[in-house]
Amino acid sequence: MFEITRIENFSPTTFLWEVRAPEIARAARPGQFVIVHCDETSERIPLTIADFDADAGTVTIVIQAAGKTTLDMMAYRAGDRIANIAGPLGQPSEIENFGTVVLVGGGLGVAPVYPILRALKIRGCRTIAIIGFRNESLIFWEGRFRDYSDELIIVTDDGSYGEKGLVTQPLKRLITERQIDRVIAIGPLVMMRASAETTHPFNIPTMVSVNPIMVDGTGMCGSCRVSLGDEVKFACIDGPDMDGHLVNFDELIIRQRRFVKYERQSLQLHEKKCQK
Ligand SMILES: Cc1cc2nc3c(=O)[nH]c(=O)nc-3n(C[C@H](O)[C@H](O)[C@H](O)COP(=O)(O)OP(=O)(O)OC[C@H]3O[C@@H](n4cnc5c(N)ncnc54)[C@H](O)[C@@H]3O)c2cc1C
Numbered sequence: 001m002f003e004i005t006r007i008e009n010f011s012p013t014t015f016l017w018e019v020r021a022p023e024i025a026r027a028a029r030p031g032q033f034v035i036v037h038c039d040e041t042s043e044r045i046p047l048t049i050a051d052f053d054a055d056a057g058t059v060t061i062v063i064q065a066a067g068k069t070t071l072d073m074m075a076y077r078a079g080d081r082i083a084n085i086a087g088p089l090g091q092p093s094e095i096e097n098f099g100t101v102v103l104v105g106g107g108l109g110v111a112p113v114y115p116i117l118r119a120l121k122i123r124g125c126r127t128i129a130i131i132g133f134r135n136e137s138l139i140f141w142e143g144r145f146r147d148y149s150d151e152l153i154i155v156t157d158d159g160s161y162g163e164k165g166l167v168t169q170p171l172k173r174l175i176t177e178r179q180i181d182r183v184i185a186i187g188p189l190v191m192m193r194a195s196a197e198t199t200h201p202f203n204i205p206t207m208v209s210v211n212p213i214m215v216d217g218t219g220m221c222g223s224c225r226v227s228l229g230d231e232v233k234f235a236c237i238d239g240p241d242m243d244g245h246l247v248n249f250d251e252l253i254i255r256q257r258r259f260v261k262y263e264r265q266s267l268q269l270h271e272k273k274c275q276k
């Protein structure tokens with residue numbers, strides 16, 4: 001059993017868990033993920049490691065309640081225990097002194113960008129972060145980002161905080177005005193696709209973190225397959241980081257929705273159960 005040592009709510013549907021898992025905390029690297037299994041009746045779900053502290057023996061995950069399992073997770077309290085957390089899984093992000101790196105985080109994607117930003121800054125990169133949210137009430141970790149960004153640009157869809165618009169607007173501005181050596185974009189698939197399309201004409205290496213539906217998380221089931229150029233890759237063992245200019249986003253978006261009917265049914269059953 002693994003203890004949840006701290007919970008922080010960022011919005012009515014977005015929250016952070018710190019979980020005591022010393023072996024994972026010791027081995028974790030930016031870009032990797034865990035598979036969480038709350039109890040014997042729940043689904044195993046992949047979640048990105050948003051932070052880790054080897055001394056405290058904890059890993060941090062940030063969760064958006066999107067369906068039955070993640071909604072159930074909202075009922076847990078600090079001190080509760082979950083059945084299992086497996087990891088770290090996946091390939092770590094490449095951390096080198098690349099020069100000037102723009103890190104783009106959209107919505108919940110801001111959380112997995114953070115450990116990559118920190119590691120790149122420590123490695124000597126000049127870091128420019130762009131983080132985007134639908135509105136001011138959803139913003140989290142602005143302070144953490146300021147600590148490791150040479151420049152921080154915050155955008156909101158409705159203009160309630162920072163610049164109004166989408167993350168691709170400041171991204172386009174930066175790459176047309178300056179020498180940018182690398183872009184890392186994490187967030188919803190449409191946002192990562194738009195970021196990769198923005199940098200493609202400028203030939204700037206652009207990494208995205210893909211999140212196809214995963215089952216085992218260890219390369220055996222094939223559920224997480226992604227077409228990358230002419231190759232087929234498995235996000236759980238070859239990724240999640242992948243070259244954004246090669247990912248077939250159209251296919252990924254279709255495959256992401258292949259269980260949508262069952263996800264809706266499961267959510268409806270869950271809502272009925274909660275109303276009783
Ligand atoms: C590598 C990776 C890292 C992720 N990191 C995070 C994270 O840090 N925070 C976070 O909130 N979410 C993250 N996700 C997505 C998260 O796994 C899903 O939101 C979760 O599984 C939804 O389960 P549910 O029962 O609540 O919702 P459901 O109703 O079952 O599904 C809601 C949506 O979540 C996606 N989904 C469902 N099951 C899976 C699955 N087994 N694997 C991947 N996606 C699924 C589908 O797009 C689906 O439409 C990550 C996914 C991957 C693959």
Ligand code: FES
Pocket residue numbers: 213214215216217218219220221222223224225234235236237
């Ligand atoms: S989740 Fe099964 S192969 Fe990747």
